[in-house]
Amino acid sequence: MELAWYCFIMLILMFVGVPIAFSLLISAMIYITFFSNLPMLVACKQILIGLDSFSILALPFFLILGEMLSRSGLTQRLINISNGCVGHMKGSLAQVNIVTSMLMAGIQGAATTDTAAVGGILIPAMINDGYNPEYSAAVTACSSAVGPIIPPSLTMVILGSIGGISIGRLFLGGIIPGLLMGFSMMIYVAIKARKGPQYDGSNQPFSIQRLKKAVKEGWLVIFIPIIIVGGISSGFFTPTESGTFALLFTMFLGIVVYRTIKTKEIIHSLKESIYLLSSITLIVGGAAAFGWILSREGAVVILQNFLFRISDSPIVIMLIINVIYLIAGCFVETIALVILFVPILLPIMTSLGYDPVHFGVITVLNLTIGTITPPLGMCMFLACEMAKVKMEDFIKEALPFIILLIFVLLLIIFIPQMTTWLPYLLMPQ
Numbered sequence: 001m002e003l004a005w006y007c008f009i010m011l012i013l014m015f016v017g018v019p020i021a022f023s024l025l026i027s028a029m030i031y032i033t034f035f036s037n038l039p040m041l042v043a044c045k046q047i048l049i050g051l052d053s054f055s056i057l058a059l060p061f062f063l064i065l066g067e068m069l070s071r072s073g074l075t076q077r078l079i080n081i082s083n084g085c086v087g088h089m090k091g092s093l094a095q096v097n098i099v100t101s102m103l104m105a106g107i108q109g110a111a112t113t114d115t116a117a118v119g120g121i122l123i124p125a126m127i128n129d130g131y132n133p134e135y136s137a138a139v140t141a142c143s144s145a146v147g148p149i150i151p152p153s154l155t156m157v158i159l160g161s162i163g164g165i166s167i168g169r170l171f172l173g174g175i176i177p178g179l180l181m182g183f184s185m186m187i188y189v190a191i192k193a194r195k196g197p198q199y200d201g202s203n204q205p206f207s208i209q210r211l212k213k214a215v216k217e218g219w220l221v222i223f224i225p226i227i228i229v230g231g232i233s234s235g236f237f238t239p240t241e242s243g244t245f246a247l248l249f250t251m252f253l254g255i256v257v258y259r260t261i262k263t264k265e266i267i268h269s270l271k272e273s274i275y276l277l278s279s280i281t282l283i284v285g286g287a288a289a290f291g292w293i294l295s296r297e298g299a300v301v302i303l304q305n306f307l308f309r310i311s312d313s314p315i316v317i318m319l320i321i322n323v324i325y326l327i328a329g330c331f332v333e334t335i336a337l338v339i340l341f342v343p344i345l346l347p348i349m350t351s352l353g354y355d356p357v358h359f360g361v362i363t364v365l366n367l368t369i370g371t372i373t374p375p376l377g378m379c380m381f382l383a384c385e386m387a388k389v390k391m392e393d394f395i396k397e398a399l400p401f402i403i404l405l406i407f408v409l410l411l412i413i414f415i416p417q418m419t420t421w422l423p424y425l426l427m428p429q
Helices: 002-015 022-036 041-051 054-071 075-084 094-103 111-128 133-146 154-163 167-173 175-195 208-231 239-257 263-296 297-308 312-328 334-351 354-371 378-387 391-414 416-425
Strands: none
Touching: 002 022, 002 263, 022 041, 022 075, 022 334, 054 075, 054 111, 054 239, 054 263, 075 111, 075 208, 075 239, 094 111, 094 133, 094 175, 111 133, 111 354, 111 378, 133 175, 133 354, 133 378, 133 391, 154 167, 154 263, 154 312, 154 334, 154 354, 167 208, 167 239, 167 354, 167 378, 167 416, 175 312, 175 354, 175 378, 175 391, 175 416, 208 239, 208 378, 239 354, 263 297, 263 334, 297 334, 312 334, 312 354, 312 391, 334 354, 354 378, 354 391, 378 391, 391 416
C-alpha cells in the first residue's frame, strides 16, 4: 500500500507539471514523513550515495563538448565531409543529413543537440534545394535518433551510473545498432528519392577534389570520436577521462587551429552546460532515492510476479517491456524514463538471463524513438519549428523512419550478439 501511494503521489506531481527531479525528491520526502519511521537523513544519504559515482563525472565534459561543437563551426566541416562522401547519391542532401548525424553522434551523443545543430544548417539547405519541408524535418529529426546510440551517449552514462553497468561496454554495444539505424535510413532515402525532386533535390556528380578539400579542412574533427571510443575500448581512458581529453581537443581545434571559438562562446557554453548539469544532477539524486524506496518496498518482486502471471517466457516479457517503453516514450522525456524504469526492470531482466549491456542498449534505443513521436517528442518539435511545418504533416513523412527504427530494435532484441559482441571482444575484463 505504501508503495502504491508513493508512486501515485510521484505520478500526480509529474502530471501537473512539476519537474521530474522535484517530483522524485518531493514524493520521497512525503514517503519518509508519512509512510515510514525513518529520519529524513536517510533520504539525504541515499541521494548522496547516488551522486557518489565516478562515472557521473563524465557528464559535465560531454555536455560542454556538445555545446562547444555547436558553437565552433565544426558541424559545418562534418557536413562538408558527408557531402563529399554521399552528396552524389540518390537523395543527396538527405543522405548528407543522415551521415552528418552519424558523425555528430560520435562526438556529442544527444539527439536534441544533433537536431538543432544539423537542422539549423541542412533543413534550410534541403528546402532551398527543392525538398519537401515536411520530409526535410523528418529526415533531420529521425536521423538524430542515432545520437544517443553511437558512442558517446549522455543517456548511456546516466543509465550505466544508475544500473551499475560498464559505461565503456554500453558505448561499444551501441556501435553496431547505431550504424544499422543510419544505413537502413540511407537505403530508405535512396528508394524514396525515386518518387520525385521533392525527395531527391539536385544531385551532383561525385568529385574527388571536393572530397579531398572537405577532408583536408575537417579531418581533425574525426579524431574526436576516435579519442572517445578508442581510448575507452583500449583501456587507456575511463569514460570521464575520454570526455576530458575530447573536450580539450575540441577546444584546441576551435581556438588554435580553426579559430572559430571566441571567449564569449566559451562562457556561454559553460553557462548552458552548468544549467543542464544541475538539472541532471538533481534528477540522478532523486533517482537514487527512488531506487532505494522501490528496493525497500520490494517493487522488483511485485512487478516480476505480475509479469510472470502474463508469461514465463523471457522474450515475451522483453517484448511487453518494449511496448511499455514505446508508449511511455510518447509522453515522457528519455532520461526521466531511464531513471523510472531501469532500477525496477534491470534486476528482473538480468534474473531472466539477459545481459545488462544488451538490456541497456535496448532501453536507450527504444526510449530515443520517443524523441521523434507525438505528442511530446523534443526532436520532432525542434525539426517542425525549424522547417515551419505542422506536426501531423511531419508524422506522415516520419512514419517510415520510425518503422525502420522499430525494426532495428526488434533485430537487437532477437540477436543479442549485435550489442554484446564488440563490448566483450574489446573489453573482456
